[in-house]
Amino acid sequence: MSGTTERPQTRVDEYFDSESSYWNEIYSSPDVQGNVYRRRMAAALRWVRELGLPPGARALDIGCGAGLLTVELARLGLSVTATDSSPQMVRSAAANAARLGLDDRIEVREADAHRLPFEADEFALVTLLGLLPWLHDAPSAVRELGRVLAPGGTILVTADNRRRMNRVVEPRENPLISPLRPVKRALSRPPADDAYGAPAFRHRAEEVDRLLADAGITVVRRTTIGYGPFTVMGRRILPDGLGRFVDERLQGAALDHPRLRRVGWHYLAAGVKRVP
Secondary structure (H helix, E strand, O other), rough: OOOOOOOOHHHHHHHHOOOOOHHHHHOOOOOOHHHHHHHHHHHHHHHHHHHOOOOOOOEEEOOOOOOHHHHHHOOOOOOOEEEEEEEHHHHHHHHHHHOOOOOOOOOEEEEEEOEEOOOOOOOOEEEEEEOOOHOOOOOHHHHHHHHHEEEOOOEEEEEEEEEHHHHHHHOOOOOOOOOOOOHHHHOOEEEHHHHOOOOOEOHHHHHHHHHHHOOOOEEEEEEOOOOOOOOEOOOOOOOOHHHHHHHHHHHHOOOOOHHHHHOOOOEEEEEEEOOO
């Protein structure tokens, strides 16, 4: 595909196609990242259960990846449509649903979050865990999510927190180094936000809240999940066990310290679409 015809999302799709096995296995990884991802999903599922949606309520899992959240939503009795723009991730999600005998509750489709093939007001629940960092035009995608969400329906969204704690120890993320252009150039290999071979973005919590507000969605619940990844120049500085221990201790302390919550790794927000 030539550069003049390449879709803006193509590099992201190619990355996820090539790394589909990694994203299928990350939730069982023993490192800090795997630990945080498991806790992030558990928190999202706890919030979904607390909504008390009726059996068969329609849910849309955008950027479903390998479908790990998708199958858990189906286990809660929801009728789930899962989408991803990566063909390989769609195949992985469909295979996982079939392997677990949940394909009667799950439909998996290839779709771009910026242009969803659904009617307005179609879903009682929309989830996007880990998708926002990979969207080339987050405002238009979030407006699409707001369009397909039913009035009074709930959206759950996560973002990579631009204020996460790791920026203190990671020179490539530390804002104090930003004005030092020669130092910054000397430290940079591919930019941190492009380290996976595809552009990825971090957001402040208030930026996410504003995106949702512009789509007609009011944030009603928010938190941060996880600490780390404890790297310097992209290299881990803590072994897996110690990293998990530090992450979990910080997460516990954050319950009583709002400033510590502010610098968690992932921002998780729940919003409700305003009723006209």
